[in-house]
Amino acid sequence: MSKSKPLSTHALRELEELEALIGRANGALRSEVVCRVDYRGRQWPVHCLELGSRDPLAPVVGFFGGIHGVERIGTQVLLAFLHTLVERLRWDEELERSLQHVRLVFMPLINPGGMLAETRANPAGVDLMRNAPMDAEDAVPLLGGHRLTPMLPWFRGRAGEAMQPEAAAMCRVVEERLLTQPFSLALDCHSGFGVRDQIWFPYARTTRPIDCLGDLYALRSLFRATHPHHNIYVIEPQARHYTTHGDLWDYLYDRPRAQPGQVFLPLTLEMGSWMWLKKNPRQMFRLLGIFNPVLPHRLQRTLRRHMTLFEFLLRAAVSHQRWLPQGEQRQLLNQAAIDYWPSILRYEDQ
Template identity: 50%
Template sequence: MAELKSITPHISVAAEQAGRDSGQRRQLRTFIPEMVQLERLLADAPESVQSRVLTRIPVKGMSVPIYRTDIGSRASDAPVVLLVGGVHGLERIGAQVVIAWLDSLIARLRWDDHLNALLEKVRIVALPIMNPGGMFLNQRANPAGVDLMRNAPILAQGDSTFLLGGQRLSPRLPWYTGEPEQGMEPENLALKSVIDELLPNSRFSLALDCHSGFGWQDQIWFPYAYRRRPMRRIDSVMALKLLWEQAYPNHNYVFEPQSAHYLTHGDLWDYFYKQVNKAGKGTFIPLTLEMGSWRWLRKRPRQLFRLDGFFNPLAPHRHQRVLRTHLLLMDFLVQAAVSHENWLPAGDQARMLREAAIMHWYREA
């Protein structure tokens, strides 16, 4: 796999793959401006920022890349923070939030000695646009019609919500899981390759997958989505929640298991959490940021007449506010990963936090 810097001094990889056709390049600029922004950001980044193309997704006669960006330690057992955006093509704000944070981080690399010292202890890996084909087509699913968040080989243990929990009726309907015999979609296989490479050997790892979701508040979801029972290391999630609330008591996030809302088939992070726990030596905490889009609709009701208005803040000042709101959370996750030995529970503390988590999140279940 070629690195981005070695092939983009004058022209982007996406344009090269599109046959150097200026018309196709204009299409990319029109339909995936986030891709153009990301390419420019990475092309101008310091040499310590390594980027590569994981795979390419065919769409409308083009071939659009999924970029992977690595920053920080290359030690095999270093803590890992994995940032993912754009899993659903309609939810552009997820990709934009990850790119905004990368932009801030890369700018600080040029002058912030404290940050550079911190990055010697942690590895940051970002896949800002996981579903470039869906983003190009302005649809939730990938070009094959598969909802990437319903595509993992894991089934709900209980009644899932009709359609919303995943369906195999037709790719023309939303939340299509794909056919099991066809395996996971190429976008998910690209993400799996990163997780298989890095997480099993890491002492500690965190993932933050950025989405927009219906609700009045920003929510941070964690596994499981396939069953209403606690995940294996629920004590570590409770410890992270308490750490965040002690450091930033005036925050506006709600921490909850996804199963508190509905059960789904094929949840990606359920699957990866179980796989890493089977093979891994450390602790893995996957989180999903669901940005509450109902607030944007309430303040700007005319967004209801636009498909992207259901999932993204369209008013410029509100869009800028969302982009800066989550920078602190991402910085905190990096700091928490570096210092995980200082707060990750063990022994009696782990048992106490597990009981507290069950009382807090699973009492009714």
């Protein structure tokens, strides 16, 4: 990994904004370039940023975006959150105190080549979210990943090939900076078809319940109780919709932990793009308009819409020992979660 240096003026506005934030933070954002991607004769950096505690036992929240190049809004909402944090650090003593007890990790723009090319895939034609070396347990639809040709969307790469550099870099960051901690959360920001914003969690390859199901149900209940009027999200397992091959979060969740008992809770925010299309159908005739709000007032509304969730995850990580279930309570919440999400197979049916 190399220390990041600002680039000269380039054609990717989100990257320019990210590097401007690094400069304005006056060292508060610890920045590294974790890989570089070749596209049109240039190498484009993939940045990883850290903010907050250096304590090796501190809880960590990771924010990820820009895995799919056409879904620029995922990068943009994280840049908006980063902007707010950088500005608050100039005056907000409460935020400064909170960051003494938690570490934030950001990879806001994982697929710069795909964003420049305005494609879902990276420049090699691979869907990074289907690129992990694992298969679904049952047959999946085409959108769940295939090995036919990179000319079709959802291509997961050739069998036996190494992971793409962008996906491998993200996995290294999660393995080295989140999976080593006693407690960590991850939020991966996307836009997806739907009339509601959704928060998904693994598994994507199977309808079997994930081991941390009770923990996720506790987090979901905490959010609902804390923000009863912020009910914009449908929170549920991804496999309720479809299963996929090669899901990066399935792969990372099943990686060995440094110590037994460590808790890692991966979440995916799927912003419902049909909300924008319904209000402005003409967006359908623009590729980026299918996945992103186009009109300025809708973009601004989306950029502030998820701040409550981001702040909640930060505070939930700081205070995780006060709400994370233990012992018998964890087993009770596991069953409560299975009853709440009935499409998940019950433990006794496996």
